[in-house]
Amino acid sequence: MSFVNEYVSDEDALKYDLDNLWNKYCYWGLKMPEALTYYEVHQHDWCVDKERGYWLFNCGYLMSEESRSGYPEPSDKEVFILHVNGQNIEFILTSHGLGATDLYPTHFSYNLVSMTPSCLPNMSREILITILKEALNVFKCSGIRDLEGNEKSLIELDF
Template sequence: MPFVNEYVSYEDAEKYDLDNLWNKYNYSMLKMPELLNHFDVHQHSWCVDKERGYWLFNCGFLLNEDSLSGFVEPSNEEAFILHVNGQNIVFILAHHGMEATDLYPIHF
């Protein structure tokens, strides 16, 4: 089966400790699992290949401690966790340039 986008079951979220992965990388002042109560959707989402046990989880934007304002701000870098063969591989990807349009999509 190919990768599919879906909501994470509560059992899988607990099994893979997704709340703590989110909290480690996401800049939000609210932390998981309390943050799920502030959204319309009350579950994590991921891209998963259940046959092989692989998944990709977006943890959101990282903090920029060295911002021009002198305050901690969200950066242009996002953290993704790829789970393969029982290991979590962290990817920090940055997007640059203009806002996404049909003519100029944002590239990671």
């Protein structure tokens, strides 16, 4: 089996404490679980490989204190949690838009800013990055919340 975009069951959301994981990084807007009411489907979403027990969870954008307005604003740094072998690996990525085409109106590139931890006892950094790339190629830009938009998006992974 490979990665697929899915809504998270209530049991898995509790098991992996996804509300608190989201709240740890999302400093603006509604906190979980109230933020789920904003979505059409009131569940968390992730990109999951059930056979291997891996998942990728998007925690949103980090806030930047260095804004033109003087108030904290979302930065260009996005937090993804990759769960592998019972451990959460925090990836901070930036993205920037690339030229749109008729076939791919959404075209952007992810760059790796940081990774914590950088390896696991039985997995190298390179293997973890390969797993992240597999998941991101399925997640695209919106996971299950916009499958149609994902079909029209092209991502590049510059790491």
